[in-house]
Structure formats: structure tokens, C-alpha cells
Amino acid sequence: MILRPGSSLSVTSAGSGWPPAVFDPAGPYSEPVTTLAWALLLGGTAVFALVLAALGVALFGSAALKARLGGEKAIWIGGFAFPAVVLTGLLIWGLMLTSSLSATRVTGAEMRVKIIGEMWWWRVHYQDAEGRETLRDANELHIPVGKPVLLELETADVIHSFWVPRLGGKMDMIPGRTNRLLIQADKPGVYKGQCAEYCGGPHALMGFIVVAHTAEDFARWKASRVPARGEQGRGLELFLSSGCAACHTIRGTPATGLAGPDLTHVGSRQTLGAGILPNNPGTMAGWIADAQAIKPANRMPAYHQLSAEELLAVSEYLVRRK
Amino acid sequence: MIWKGGVAGSMLMILAACDPAPIEPPLADAGSIARGKAAAQRLGCGACHELPGIDWPKGRIGPSLAGFGNRALIAGTLPNDLPRLAAFVADAPSLVPGSGMPAVPMDAGEAHDIAAWLQSQRD
Structure with a gap:
């Protein structure tokens, strides 16, 4: 049931490996997330080192050093001023950095897709500019490169979370709500995604892929979405x-x-079982x-x-x- | 010390001589075996078979392939030699009509490597 790193090579040909790369942004809606993540990681490490140093002084320092560390001035600076300045700065900077991620109004310039989380796969409903459904598919999203894609995220049952780390942020799919998320790929390729909110049973096996095409390839793909007619056998x-x-x-x-x-069009999908097996x-x-x-x-x-x-x-x- | 070593050595030789001499084809080269395992994972053979050394998936519709190198026959019908196993891995129905295993698109090199990997499973 657990998808371990070494056990998922069967999908490496379809996706970009397992787990999906989280520090390797491939579009403008993933870059700020990665920048912020590195800042938090490095900043958190620095603060942790400072706290450990203070602990070292408290345990092993000379009496004079201990007195200074326990003095009123040190507490005002280290216990109040430092966190207030750092956390306020971080909040303002973080909100500015990620403001593009929450600008999820329909402007007409983006491609629109509704994705509905199910236990344990994804419905994909392509839409036109007015939000009318044009095509139904599952577990795989095809997009053109260089164009923002506005996702309307819903769920049919429990809470899921849509996450294609290289293309954008992470967004929960919550019963009764429509949440919006922007993604974009700057280069053609296959980008792996994964349900990021435990949703029962085979949650770990609820994968997803985004296939980004050049504009010409995307037009060709779109034109090929016509079902065969009158087939028998x-x-x-x-x-x-x-x-x-x-x-x-x-x-x-x-x-x-x-x-x-x-x-x-199941034969054209790159994976089976929602992103978990080659097809x-x-x-x-x-x-x-x-x-x-x-x-x-x-x-x-x-x-x-x-x-x-x-x-x-x-x-x-x-x-x-x- | 030399004397003791000599006794131990000759005893080992005697013990070794007691082993039955299995007639096994030599193993394919290590590179081929490693590529075969990777190809089997990439192609998703585990959707139907339990594969030695691969945690997931563990399909049940086909037989487990653990210890495949010890098996005399492929699918209970064909001698388990490398060329025949490679052909079977890529296109089972043409060799064993009625098999539930479909022909799986792969190139001859991949089929050869997967067969080499399976035959190296002798535990």
C-alpha cells in the first residue's frame, strides 16, 4: 500500500520520478513557493542555531555570560524585538511574494479546467473561456506551455489536495466548495502530481500527471480528442x-x-490506476x-x-x- | 597454523565435492541483469506478477516470478532457456496460445535483459 521511493520506478517513464520534485520549479506559480520554502528552511535553521547557542551558554557558559543572557535587555531583544521584526517582515515579504498565486480571478487569458477529486482518482473537465464543459477525461491534464491554467478544484467525497509541485502551489479540495488554483509550465514535459491530503485507503496511490505541450502540439492533441464512431468488435x-x-x-x-x-481515450494516457502504473x-x-x-x-x-x-x-x- | 589451515581446506574440498553438481546455464552479465530489473519495473510487470526484490505492485493474476531461475519450464510448457524466455516475455501468446499474458511492446534488448534478470533469480 505504501508507495516507496524505490518501488515506483514503474512510473518514472510517465512522470518525472517519485516523489515529485518539490524544489525544482518549472513555472511562475511554483517559483515563489520554492523561494519561500528555501527562505523558511534556511531562516529556520539559523534561528535554531541561535537558540542552541543560547542553550549552550545557559548550560556551560561563564557566570558573566549567563548573567547577560538572563538579563532584561537580552530578553527584550531576543525574546520580543527579534521575533516581532523577523516574523512581521516574513509575513509581509511572503504575502508580496505569493500575491500572484492568489490572483485567481477569471481574466479570459487563461485556460480553464475543473478537476474533481474522487476516492482515489481525478475527474478532469476541460472548459471553454466561459467555463462551459468541453471535454471529459481523467487522471491526466494536458496544457499548453507558457499559458496560465486556472483550475477549479472540487471533491465528490472527502477532502483531497491537488498538488503538482513543479507547476504551482498545493490546494485542498473541500466538500461543498470550489477552490481555485493557478498552474503554468514554462517547458514541455510531464509533471507528476499527488494527492496531498490523506483521503483513506490507497491515498498514497492517488497520483496525477500534467502533460505540457508546445502550442502546436497542444492544438494537435486537442484536435485528436474525437471519439471513434460506429466501432464494433x-x-x-x-x-x-x-x-x-x-x-x-x-x-x-x-x-x-x-x-x-x-x-x-484511455489508451492515450501515460498512466493507469491514477498515475501509478505505466499504460x-x-x-x-x-x-x-x-x-x-x-x-x-x-x-x-x-x-x-x-x-x-x-x-x-x-x-x-x-x-x-x- | 599452516597445518590447521590445510586440514580445514581439505575438509572444505571434501564438502564441496559432496554438493550435487547442478547443470545451470551461466548467469548473464551483471549489467544486463540490472537493466532487466529496471525494465521490468518501468514496464509495470508487477501489475500481474510478484517480482523478486520489488515491493510494489504485487499483482496476483500471474504467477510469482521469485526463484524463476530454478524453474525448468516457462508457463509450464517451454524449456526455460534465455532466448525462449526473452521471446516469451515480449510476446507470450505467440509461444503459448491461450495464455492470459498479452504481448507487451518492448525492444529485443529489453526482453533479453528481463529474461537474464529472471534467470538470475535462483534463491
Whole structure:
């Protein structure tokens, strides 16, 4: 259940390693967070060293030094003036530094996406400039580089927290609320994310990836989001007859379930199981046959009733959903 | 001291001679074995198999691959030699029709390395 550093190499090809790099900003909404984090870390270390030095004096110093440390002046300076000045300065500087992060008004210049946290995956609803839904997907967000992306973050059940450390800050998804967060990538690439608020069971296996494209690649990706029409075959038949369609939608087919991730383009995703496995015919078959062994307590049952031939037919069909 | 060492040494030789002489193919080179383990992780073989030395995932739909180097047969049908194992790892259905293991896209080098890694598992 615990995703350890050494055990997640299977997603290194999809993401930028595990855990997601937290001190390696890749956009303007992550840089201030990183700067502030370093300032807090180094400043905190310096203050800790000062306190230890004072403790050393109190324990082992000469009587004269001890008297000075315990004097009224030292307490006014070290106990009152120093923290007041440092903490006030830090607050003002921190608010100024991170003011761009909280400027989450819709200006029309940004891309808009609604992301809904579920136990234990992510619904991704792309929106137009007016906030109308244009496309549904899951567990993977595609964005153009150099453009701010305004995320509306909601949850369908418990509190989750959306966090793609290299692209922006961390924002809780709270029941009954819509929280906003800006992210942006300055370079094309794959950026790993992770649910950052314990949400039960396989919380540690609730990953996410953001794929940042150049403008041309993004336009090409967007144009490719058209479901295949009028398709038939054994894989689809089995998908419909085995119960998959009760929870999953494949646009352009009678499969319209809403409980699980939309699978219209599942074959094009870089990961399976919400950012935890690479996506290939082997992992697809393994996930369908026994998702419980991989991500215990997730809502997808093990499909032990499928024969080997049926399992391969369904997984091959899904892998082809590009 | 020399005398004692000689006794111990000859006893060790006698003990060694008592071991059955297993006919095992030599191990592939260490680089290939290490690359094979990394490739198996990268490709997510653990979605179906418990893999030696890999904590997660531990799939149950396929057999555990611990101690694979000691197995005589692949999938209970094919002799467990390196070329055949490499071919099976990449494209199981073409060698064992009816297998639930799909063909997994990988290059010949990766298949060879994964087979070398599996055959090095002899505990």
C-alpha cells in the first residue's frame, strides 16, 4: 500500500520520478513557493542555531555570560524585538511574494479546467473561456506551455489536495466548495502530481500527471480528442456485456457509466490506476483482472470471471482507445 | 597454523565435492541483469506478477516470478532457456496460445535483459 521511493520506478517513464520534485520549479506559480520554502528552511535553521547557542551558554557558559543572557535587555531583544521584526517582515515579504498565486480571478487569458477529486482518482473537465464543459477525461491534464491554467478544484467525497509541485502551489479540495488554483509550465514535459491530503485507503496511490505541450502540439492533441464512431468488435461487446459500462463511459458507444473514469481515450494516457502504473497491454490486463491487488480498496472490482481470451480482447480494445 | 589451515581446506574440498553438481546455464552479465530489473519495473510487470526484490505492485493474476531461475519450464510448457524466455516475455501468446499474458511492446534488448534478470533469480 505504501508507495516507496524505490518501488515506483514503474512510473518514472510517465512522470518525472517519485516523489515529485518539490524544489525544482518549472513555472511562475511554483517559483515563489520554492523561494519561500528555501527562505523558511534556511531562516529556520539559523534561528535554531541561535537558540542552541543560547542553550549552550545557559548550560556551560561563564557566570558573566549567563548573567547577560538572563538579563532584561537580552530578553527584550531576543525574546520580543527579534521575533516581532523577523516574523512581521516574513509575513509581509511572503504575502508580496505569493500575491500572484492568489490572483485567481477569471481574466479570459487563461485556460480553464475543473478537476474533481474522487476516492482515489481525478475527474478532469476541460472548459471553454466561459467555463462551459468541453471535454471529459481523467487522471491526466494536458496544457499548453507558457499559458496560465486556472483550475477549479472540487471533491465528490472527502477532502483531497491537488498538488503538482513543479507547476504551482498545493490546494485542498473541500466538500461543498470550489477552490481555485493557478498552474503554468514554462517547458514541455510531464509533471507528476499527488494527492496531498490523506483521503483513506490507497491515498498514497492517488497520483496525477500534467502533460505540457508546445502550442502546436497542444492544438494537435486537442484536435485528436474525437471519439471513434460506429466501432464494433469483440472487445467492445465484452466491455458492454461484462459490466464495465455500468461505471465507465466510452463516448460514441452505449457505454455511459459515470462512477469511474471516462475511458474514451484511455489508451492515450501515460498512466493507469491514477498515475501509478505505466499504460501498456500488460498493465491494462493486470489492472482489469485484479485492480484490487495493485491498489487495494479502490472502487474497481477484480474481474476474475473473464477468461484469458476475453481479458486480452477487452484490454486490447481499451489500449487502442487513443 | 599452516597445518590447521590445510586440514580445514581439505575438509572444505571434501564438502564441496559432496554438493550435487547442478547443470545451470551461466548467469548473464551483471549489467544486463540490472537493466532487466529496471525494465521490468518501468514496464509495470508487477501489475500481474510478484517480482523478486520489488515491493510494489504485487499483482496476483500471474504467477510469482521469485526463484524463476530454478524453474525448468516457462508457463509450464517451454524449456526455460534465455532466448525462449526473452521471446516469451515480449510476446507470450505467440509461444503459448491461450495464455492470459498479452504481448507487451518492448525492444529485443529489453526482453533479453528481463529474461537474464529472471534467470538470475535462483534463491
